[in-house]
Amino acid sequence: MLLYTTARAPNPRRVEIFLREKGIEIPSRHVDIGRLEHRQQEYRQINPVQQMPSLVLDDGAVLTESIAICRYFEELHPEPSLFGTTMRERAEIEMWQRRLEMGLLLAVASVFRHSHPFMATVEVPQVPDWAAANRPKVEAFLKHFNEILADRAFVAGPRFSVADITGVVAIEFMRPARITLDPALTHVHRWFGEMGQRPSVMINPPPPAA
Numbered sequence: 504m505l506l507y508t509t510a511r512a513p514n515p516r517r518v519e520i521f522l523r524e525k526g527i528e529i530p531s532r533h534v535d536i537g538r539l540e541h542r543q544q545e546y547r548q549i550n551p552v553q554q555m556p557s558l559v560l561d562d563g564a565v566l567t568e569s570i571a572i573c574r575y576f577e578e579l580h581p582e583p584s585l586f587g588t589t590m591r592e593r594a595e596i597e598m599w600q601r602r603l604e605m606g607l608l609l610a611v612a613s614v615f616r617h618s619h620p621f622m623a624t625v626e627v628p629q630v631p632d633w634a635a636a637n638r639p640k641v642e643a644f645l646k647h648f649n650e651i652l653a654d655r656a657f658v659a660g661p662r663f664s665v666a667d668i669t670g671v672v673a674i675e676f677m678r679p680a681r682i683t684l685d686p687a688l689t690h691v692h693r694w695f696g697e698m699g700q701r702p703s704v705m706i707n708p709p710p711p712a713a
């Protein structure tokens with residue numbers, strides 16, 4: 504197996520945190536977004552969508568989409584379960600994973616992609632109004648998320664799950680996107696601080712806003 508990843512990017516980081524939580528080590532190869540390596544023929548043959556992560560299996564098949572890759576590893580190494588074990592747990596984890604991915608990570612990424620100079624050659628055209636339109640979406644989601652976290656240690660139940668991973672990378676990515684995490688969101692701060700103590704999360708956090 505070979506994992507194509509890219510430094511400082513939230514989606515490959517989801518898979519990397521997931522693998523560390525499971526104690527799985529596989530070879531990986533870095534693809535440089537800044538140099539547009541993912542748009543070159545060599546990587547386009549691996550993933551025509553030109554995004555990372557991609558997982559090349561031993562028979563040459565390629566899996567893309569962070570959560571699909573995580574699901575593959577969950578099946579290969581069921582313990583510790585990060586997608587839930589009971590019917591109810593699996594549904595709640597799926598629900599929160601999707602909410603955090605669609606409601607938070609996508610909005611934060613839209614701010615970054617459409618406002619940060621680093622993305623000027625990648626996101627063409629950059630639409631600053633789209634970045635501005637997504638900022639209030641991030642704020643509104645986080646207010647709701649803060650209420651949810653008031654009485655729970657993890658996003659989707661009594662145990663750490665893939666939903667926490669999506670939430671963590673989304674909030675981390677607010678720094679490069681230059682979005683401040685409101686200090687009044689005390690439950691989000693508490694949860695995010697606790698997640699940051701996990702060895703899987705402590706490795707390679709994104710750098711501060713440039």
Ligand SMILES: N[C@@H](CCC(=O)N[C@@H](CS)C(=O)NCC(=O)O)C(=O)O
Binds near residue numbers: 554555569
């Ligand atoms: N839904 C995809 C999103 C993948 C994605 O957007 N990857 C980013 C890095 S975080 C990327 O490769 N961007 C390159 C580009 O947009 O040109 C997943 O979950 O894997």
